Amino acid sequence: MMPAGGLVHSPVDEEKRRGVRRMKALATGLLVAVAVVYGLARWAQSQGAGAWAGYVAGAAEAGMVGALADWFAVTALFKRPMGLPIPHTAIIPTKKDQLGRSLGDFVGENFLSGEVIRERLRSVGIASRLGGWLAHPANADRVTAELATALRGALTVLRDSDVQAVVSEAITRRADAQEIAPGLGAMLQKVVADGGHRRVVDLVCVRAHDWLVEHGDSVMTAVTGGAPGWTPRFVDRKVGERVYKELLRFVSEMRDMPEHPARGAVDRFLGDFARDLQSDTDTRERVERLKSEVLGRGEVQDLIASAWGSVRAMVVAAAEDERSELRLRVRAGLLSLGARVAADERLRAKVDTWLEDAAVHVVTAYRDEITALITETIKGWDAEHTSRKIEAHIGRDLQFIRINGTVVGALAGLAIYTVSRLLGA
Template sequence: MTESQKRKQLFKYKALATGLFLLMACIFITTTVLQKQYTSHWIGYIHAFSEAAMVGALADWFAVTALFHYPMGIKIPHTNLIENSKQKIGDNLGNFVVENFASAENIRPYIEKIKVTGFLSEWLLKKKNQEILVKEIAVLLKNAISQFQDPDIISFIAGKIKEAGENLKINHILSNGIFYLLEKGEQQTIITFMSSKIKNYILENDELIRDKVHQNSYSLVPKFVDNKIANKITTGLASFFEDIENNPDHKVRNEISDSIYQFANEIKTSDRWENELGKIKASILNEDKLNDYATDIWHSLKKTLMSELDNDHSALKQYAQKNIRQFAEDLNKNESQQNKIDQWIRFNAYRLILKNTGKVSELISTTVGNWEGKELSRKLEVEVGKDLQFIRINGTIVGGLVGLIIYTLAAFI
């Protein structure tokens, strides 16, 4: 029922109670006049009834009105009780709710019935509900992302990059990377590849070697001799690199591996390399570049996230829905896990409620205390005023009956 409807009901029953009082007043006036003209005994009885009924009606009107207003605007002590005692009402109401509704004995039976996981798993197993949950999460994330201040996020990212970069020793990272490749034998693959390429290059460019031999030979040396020398050089070099390519234990391979190891060790321990690589790191981590990096990272990430969250069939949403479904299936099958989670929820709910009963009382007391006195009176009168009008009606009738009884007894004495 709306407040407007409640107000109409209140007005209706106020009018009924007031109308009954006016009826008694009219009867009283009429019987007063009739008593002067007639001597019938029944007039006295009606007169006594109406007189006492008016007294009862006025007394109960005063009592009901005094709860919410000053009767006739006169500031009589102990009237307008709701407005003048709102803080006390709030305190008492808060204590009443806590003592009768939030006590350990009252809440324990309800807490023990809590079984969230069964309902949750069944609910989440339905595809429609999974989609609803994913959409709601997406809306929350979009709202959160849209409220982020770009400069603050960029500054945060730049700060984290700088913090991480300053703690990095580039020479150690580089040397450890080389040591790792050596440990895995990756240099052998490179040596094999390079040996094959060099061998093939030599064989494919034998004319170039022949021309070089001719250019550096004496004019008295016959050309066929130069060609023979060139062929020997070509086949010798090709054979040398072929041996390196095919022999994993070749001396050259070992020498190259040793040189790489020494180079990696020098990078790690040498002050020169540490300084040189430190300069490179410093040039990368200067403030302008960091802001550029952070801006690119954030704008790219933000654009990607917003696009994924807007698309109902995005990989991100499908991944989220898949994990929700998997979680629901696992939870639904695992009764032991359900019991553990429900027990945890019951324990913490029980503890949380008992821990905050004082705050519940304080909340009710503060809320009622902060209400405007007149507004509180108005609210309560609208809610219970209709029923209180029956006190006025009953007071009128009961008062009349009591007056009639007293008049009757007096007549027989």
């Protein structure tokens, strides 16, 4: 149930209010009982009963006074006794906003201070507990499953078009902002120095030899087709065959001889190109123009954008599969982390310090907002409903105050009457 002001009254509140009403009836019944005893004692005293009647009347009279005083005090917290405009009554309804500010200040000063947060977290020993908890496989499985669910949810909420646009823009902007030629040159220089390009050269030589073997007629046709028209055809064919054989021999030797001069020429060319990429202004400018042209092509932009779809599908599939490499690695990492934290005191101290610093930062940065939330929330509550809700939660104990006041008042009255009689005697 949501009354005005946003204050929730639950079935639990209704049950507590019924308990308050029962205690009110008990406290009021005790007051009535004391009043009846007082009346009977006074009547007995007027009828010439023994001295006991005076003692009973004195105790009952003081009990009534105590009961009425505590009734007034308890009632004045929530409303005006008997509807009378008595000052300093109906304290909660009339002072609700001030109480809210005071409560916010109290929470801020005593619960949201950096010293309190650090002391409390240090006494709890979160790192030790967290490490021991994560070290259990069942708990690591649970955390892994929760992380997988959260990851799937996040990927489901994100719109592919938005993410693709962000990824494409980020890649393009970063590529435009950074010159790539020096980096490519340094990488190529290292590859050449380490001989990493030789396998590529080997592959090219093998593929070129196989292609020449398979397409010999095409090569000879291309050679003879470029010959002058006045040369005899058999001469053209002989020239074509000679060219083809020399070309095949050259490729075969280059394939089979690691120290072939042509390979050395390739090494020198790649080395010179690597240096030009790093130091030659003209070469670097050409590479930058080529980069801009490539990035500006629609096919490249589509490829960059579509990469997100592939990554998303791969991650979602891995998150859903309990035996996927992703989930297995996350689970193993959690177990390892838990075991390390549980066993390494220095690591526990670091984790505790990180948590304390993070908590203190959050509390310090948002303390005013938290206390303002308390103040503004209470300010928005309806005064009558606030009073009723508070009474539902603490009213039962307050009715015990009325009962105690009746009993204590009666005992005090009995003691006072007894002392008076003794002194009077």
